[in-house]
Amino acid sequence: MICAMNENHQNEIGTEQLWDLYRVMARIRLVELKIEELYHLDDMKTPIHLSLGEEAVAAGVCAHLRLDDFVFSNHRSHAHYLAKGGDLKAMIAELYCKETGCAKGRGGSMHLIDTAVGHLGSSAIVGGSIPHAVGAALAFVMQNKTAVAVSFFGDAASEEGVFFESMSLAALKRLPVVFVCENNFYSVCSHISARQPNPDIAMRARAFDIPSVKVDGMDVGQVFMKAGDAIHHARQGRGPYLLECRAQRWRAHAGSGDPLREKYRKPEDLEPDWMRDPLSELEQVLRSRRGIGEQTIRDITGTLNAEIDEAFYAAQSGPLPRKEDLKKYLFA
Amino acid sequence: MPWTKLQIEREEPVFDENAGQDVRKLSFGEALREALDQALQRDPRVYAMGQGIDDPGGIFGTTLGLQEKYGPQRIFDAPLAEEATIGMAIGSAMAGLRPVSIHNRPDFLMMAMDQIVNAASKWCYMFSGQVPIPLVIRACIGRGWGSAAQHSQSLHGLFTHVPGLKIVMPSTAYDAKGLFIASVADNNPVIFIEHRWLYQHKGYVPQDVYAVPFGQGTVKRPGRDITVLAISHMVIESLRAAEQLEKQGISLEVLDPRTLCPFDEEILLKSLAKTGKLIVADVDWKTGGFAAEVVALAAEKGFGYLKKPPVRVCLPDIPTPASYVLEEAFYPGVADIVAAAEHLMA
Numbered sequence: 322m323i324c325a326m327n328e329n330h331q332n333e334i335g336t337e338q339l340w341d342l343y344r345v346m347a348r349i350r351l352v353e354l355k356i357e358e359l360y361h362l363d364d365m366k367t368p369i370h371l372s373l374g375e376e377a378v379a380a381g382v383c384a385h386l387r388l389d390d391f392v393f394s395n396h397r398s399h400a401h402y403l404a405k406g407g408d409l410k411a412m413i414a415e416l417y418c419k420e421t422g423c424a425k426g427r428g429g430s431m432h433l434i435d436t437a438v439g440h441l442g443s444s445a446i447v448g449g450s451i452p453h454a455v456g457a458a459l460a461f462v463m464q465n466k467t468a469v470a471v472s473f474f475g476d477a478a479s480e481e482g483v484f485f486e487s488m489s490l491a492a493l494k495r496l497p498v499v500f501v502c503e504n505n506f507y508s509v510c511s512h513i514s515a516r517q518p519n520p521d522i523a524m525r526a527r528a529f530d531i532p533s534v535k536v537d538g539m540d541v542g543q544v545f546m547k548a549g550d551a552i553h554h555a556r557q558g559r560g561p562y563l564l565e566c567r568a569q570r571w572r573a574h575a576g577s578g579d580p581l582r583e584k585y586r587k588p589e590d591l592e593p594d595w596m597r598d599p600l601s602e603l604e605q606v607l608r609s610r611r612g613i614g615e616q617t618i619r620d621i622t623g624t625l626n627a628e629i630d631e632a633f634y635a636a637q638s639g640p641l642p643r644k645e646d647l648k649k650y651l652f653a
Numbered sequence: 654m655p656w657t658k659l660q661i662e663r664e665e666p667v668f669d670e671n672a673g674q675d676v677r678k679l680s681f682g683e684a685l686r687e688a689l690d691q692a693l694q695r696d697p698r699v700y701a702m703g704q705g706i707d708d709p710g711g712i713f714g715t716t717l718g719l720q721e722k723y724g725p726q727r728i729f730d731a732p733l734a735e736e737a738t739i740g741m742a743i744g745s746a747m748a749g750l751r752p753v754s755i756h757n758r759p760d761f762l763m764m765a766m767d768q769i770v771n772a773a774s775k776w777c778y779m780f781s782g783q784v785p786i787p788l789v790i791r792a793c794i795g796r797g798w799g800s801a802a803q804h805s806q807s808l809h810g811l812f813t814h815v816p817g818l819k820i821v822m823p824s825t826a827y828d829a830k831g832l833f834i835a836s837v838a839d840n841n842p843v844i845f846i847e848h849r850w851l852y853q854h855k856g857y858v859p860q861d862v863y864a865v866p867f868g869q870g871t872v873k874r875p876g877r878d879i880t881v882l883a884i885s886h887m888v889i890e891s892l893r894a895a896e897q898l899e900k901q902g903i904s905l906e907v908l909d910p911r912t913l914c915p916f917d918e919e920i921l922l923k924s925l926a927k928t929g930k931l932i933v934a935d936v937d938w939k940t941g942g943f944a945a946e947v948v949a950l951a952a953e954k955g956f957g958y959l960k961k962p963p964v965r966v967c968l969p970d971i972p973t974p975a976s977y978v979l980e981e982a983f984y985p986g987v988a989d990i991v992a993a994a995e996h997l998m999a
Contacts, residue, residue, distance in 0.1 A: 391747075391748065393744070424779060424780045424781050424783075425781035427778060427779055427780070427781045428779050428780060428781075432779050432780065434780045434783060434784070436783055436784065441747045441748075441784055442747075442776060442779070442780045442783075442784055444771070444772060446767060446771045446772070449740075449767060449768070449771060449772055450772075451737075451740070452736070452737040452738075452739075452740025452741045452743070452744060452768065453740055453741075453743055453744030453747060453772070454744060455737065455740070455741045455744060456740065456741035456742060456743055456744020456745035456746070456747070456748065456752075457744045457745065457747060457748040458744075459741060459744070459745045459750075460744070460745040460747075460748030460749060460750045461748065462726075463700065463726060463727075463745075463750060464748075464749065464750075470744070482736065483736045483737050483740060483767070486732075486734035486736055486737030486738075487737045487740070487741075489732060489734060489737070490732060490734060490737050490738065490741055493732065649781075649782070650777055650778045650781050650782040651777065651778050651816055651817055652777060652817070652819075652840075652841045653777050653782060653785030653786075653787075653840035653841055
């Protein structure tokens, strides 16, 4: 297996922190695999967008966030929600469209929310939640808070006009917002080369004097270090920041399909990163250089799987929304 | 002097709702300014932004002096980025603020339809009431002086179609203030649509803070023969028509719903029970618009009251022309309401 994790970044991160990152990534990975395993049963009657292959981005960014920081997310929101500390049981119940779900079955997989941990609801309109992060950052400034807002979005969202408008506003007002573009090179089945004249997304921030950096999104150490700089910058009142994290989407846009079997990705055209696994790379580092034993890894996997099984059991056995409540919640 | 003002002064004589009464009077525009001032005064979470909010003109006078009073953090100019600014307002509402987003024309809100329709209107329902969006979007319908197709639209029919939005359209100074106070206090997204030709009209406006509740229409003029449900500037036109028709022995009952969502069905049905005849006068297009909705409602719930087919007095289904000759042909007014009434009484 390839291990391309940057040693310089790794060496700056303490073992405890690396271990925390591992647990967050492993939890996301195992949750996603369980969703995938059960999805074909059609009991989760909501479109799912798996983050398999992209776990390092959410984990590396959210590791720096406080409870009072906000994250805004998109249709592919499972990883962001979990990394920010969102309640697992409520998330799985939402996938089963249950009253016990985080949005009481009104949102589904694309609209996760956990206000208790600063996850204010994800939007399934590509680019739609980018200005929300700018607005939350505006509120933090007006409320004299030191909180930061993070906006997660994909490469396709960087094609939307609202991305540019939002960067412009955030720079104009010098707001504490970090834009995190997860560039997985694909919008559904369309490669970025069919959609963008210049594949350098980070570069676009320069037009607004916003600092930006391209990040190896398969290397959680690098994501952690670069995100740390970006979030520190924003928290210090120095304005917005853009991270372009390049990662790989191992599954279909929606559902659990395989891009290779569906033939819109071809083995000969795959980026070298396709073969990398951010979780295995971190595991290798932890075992070879930080003295974490195989048994410890097995133990945490077992603990996480037990938690996940419990969440699925609770979700499956939870109550459905009542039809008589159809019109509830239209207005506050 | 702004061109709109010149034409309005010539073509739209000042309408004093409380003519002859010795009461505190403000114009529609002054009432809006006082309402925004008091909303900012009462609640530190309220802020307002808009293109040209601190211009010498101060959004038709409604924001004059407020930046000096409340500072540039709570009253600030906005870039021409409607989608992001309304999105930003929504995000700030999620974080506990109460934004007022001011736009010169409803036409410009089309740039922000994604945020209004896909985010603001849905957040409360989609997230089971956990994140209300207290947001007021103000916009002012233009008319005349060749404003043409992109600076004169009302478009409230588009907004009333979308569940989760509240639509407010005041016609008097009193209602402008009271409904604005209520809009800022509401925990939901409110589209507050003004009409430029109402701005110089005046009437009684108390100095104190008061709210006009949503969903309560008002009988602007009681009558016995025909119910006229009028919206925004058409309320004034209907009152003028009623005066004229009175001399012909035709009595109009003029209703102003004040808010289109929620809509006061009861006031409409109660009036129809009395008159059995309905004119809906709107400042929007005829087809698929709010006037059609009112007629549908009358048919569904007041069919038994109707003695004649209802009549809609609306804009013809074409873009607004620029030429003043075509403008005259385009905008319905007193004469059209009179003709509709005569037709119904024939």
